Amino acid sequence: MITGSSVQSTPAEAHNAASSIYVAPSLASALDALSECGAAGAVFAGGTWIMRSPIRHEPLRARYVAIGRIAELGAVRIGTDVVEIGAAVTHAALAAALADLPEFDVLAAAAGRSANPAIRAMATIGGNLATPGFAAADCVPALLCLEAEIEVAGRDGRERMKLEHFLKIRSTLAPDRLVTQVVVPRSERKTAHARLPLRKAGDYPVAIVSLSVSVDAAGQVQAARIAVGSVEPVARRWERLETALIGRSLDAEEAARTAAELADEFVGRDGIDAPAWYRVSVLPGLVRRAAATALGA
Amino acid sequence: MALSLTVNGDRLASTADPATPLVDILREELHLTGAKPVCREGFCGACMVLIDGKPTPSCLTPAALADGCEIQTVEGLATHGQLNRIQAALDASDAVQCGMCFPGMVVSLTHLLTTRPDATREDIRAALTGNICRCTGYERIIDATLLALATK
Numbered sequence: 001m002i003t004g005s006s007v008q009s010t011p012a013e014a015h016n017a018a019s020s021i022y023v024a025p026s027l028a029s030a031l032d033a034l035s036e037c038g039a040a041g042a043v044f045a046g047g048t049w050i051m052r053s054p055i056r057h058e059p060l061r062a063r064y065v066a067i068g069r070i071a072e073l074g075a076v077r078i079g080t081d082v083v084e085i086g087a088a089v090t091h092a093a094l095a096a097a098l099a100d101l102p103e104f105d106v107l108a109a110a111a112g113r114s115a116n117p118a119i120r121a122m123a124t125i126g127g128n129l130a131t132p133g134f135a136a137a138d139c140v141p142a143l144l145c146l147e148a149e150i151e152v153a154g155r156d157g158r159e160r161m162k163l164e165h166f167l168k169i170r171s172t173l174a175p176d177r178l179v180t181q182v183v184v185p186r187s188e189r190k191t192a193h194a195r196l197p198l199r200k201a202g203d204y205p206v207a208i209v210s211l212s213v214s215v216d217a218a219g220q221v222q223a224a225r226i227a228v229g230s231v232e233p234v235a236r237r238w239e240r241l242e243t244a245l246i247g248r249s250l251d252a253e254e255a256a257r258t259a260a261e262l263a264d265e266f267v268g269r270d271g272i273d274a275p276a277w278y279r280v281s282v283l284p285g286l287v288r289r290a291a292a293t294a295l296g297a
Numbered sequence: 298m299a300l301s302l303t304v305n306g307d308r309l310a311s312t313a314d315p316a317t318p319l320v321d322i323l324r325e326e327l328h329l330t331g332a333k334p335v336c337r338e339g340f341c342g343a344c345m346v347l348i349d350g351k352p353t354p355s356c357l358t359p360a361a362l363a364d365g366c367e368i369q370t371v372e373g374l375a376t377h378g379q380l381n382r383i384q385a386a387l388d389a390s391d392a393v394q395c396g397m398c399f400p401g402m403v404v405s406l407t408h409l410l411t412t413r414p415d416a417t418r419e420d421i422r423a424a425l426t427g428n429i430c431r432c433t434g435y436e437r438i439i440d441a442t443l444l445a446l447a448t449k
Contacts (some may be wrong), residue, residue, distance in 0.1 A: 019316035019318055020315055020316075021359055023361060023362065046356070047357055047362070048339055048366060050339065051316075051356070051357040051358075051359060052339075055335075057339060114339070115339070115387065116339075116426040116427025117352070117423070117426060117427055118351075118352045118353055118405075119354070119357075121353070122339075122353065122358075201423070202426045202427060
């Protein structure tokens, strides 16, 4: 074995105080380590957000607990009533696991078209949900429209909560708590995920519309869940649009017209990729695209 | 505690901080400068290496998670001085321009050739989503990949 020397000349922005990374072999050991680390520690999932901390001028934490090798967190379990997705399941693995389940088209598209192939093979569903600073996360609106619930564990046990609630508390989640899985109910529905990156692929989306509708035999919308991502700092449901679609036939052009009338409820976020007004202005077009895709499904 | 890395078949020890990006260890410690830390965000693919056979941005991989893994950099792809199929095809097609993106391109395309022998032009485009060529030489790169796929 050849012994190397320590890293001497990494770029200035990459320097940080030494961080330790504990690669947890089991969920119990990860929870123990997080509990012992306290506020100095954090969960390390795929690392695609944490490793970019220097670029955001954020210091790395002193201690990380890596969860990517915990078998329990790396599985997708497809049951009769629900699909359970381990927090460390990568986007690529999730898209592959859902490929033959049309009711999950929205989530398969969100996981399978985000970023680029290598990032999809690293980034995890748990990381996507548990990163408050990442407004353009594709899986968050997709899971909102699928009525997902999030399981969070600590040494004292597990609790499950609606994704909407988790999004409200995630930035204040105690450091010894860990997202363990996402639970998504199964049902007959048409779903679609429409995103607008500035390039065809590889960019963050400027705006996202995720849609799930249940349609009766006459083609009328019985239930609708629509979520908008990347427009505001946190993804959320578009409940006024959902209400407007119920009881009508789903028509892409009409849905887009209604969306245009209701889009003023969004306050876009300014970013280097797009100004606030632009994110809002593209929503009707994305609603049209999502509805058309769902109708074709 | 020293990290144990297997790079291009050689077992190496490193005392780098466990959160050090793998690309920095490869370049600064092991002097393998093929992988380039260009964007450090996982967007450009210039730092792509194979970790246990999978194309992985080494800028986003902390050393601790490469510990015990098989790492292949662009320097390890030609065996016994013989270019691999995609390297030979890129050379024959005169596809190399400034060279900044090429180590990453070669790594991603080496994986594609191994895993997708039936890849179409669209498949190649999709596989290169995370590899940015600033010279915009994509069409020649894709043509060379099709040539490599046709060369058994």
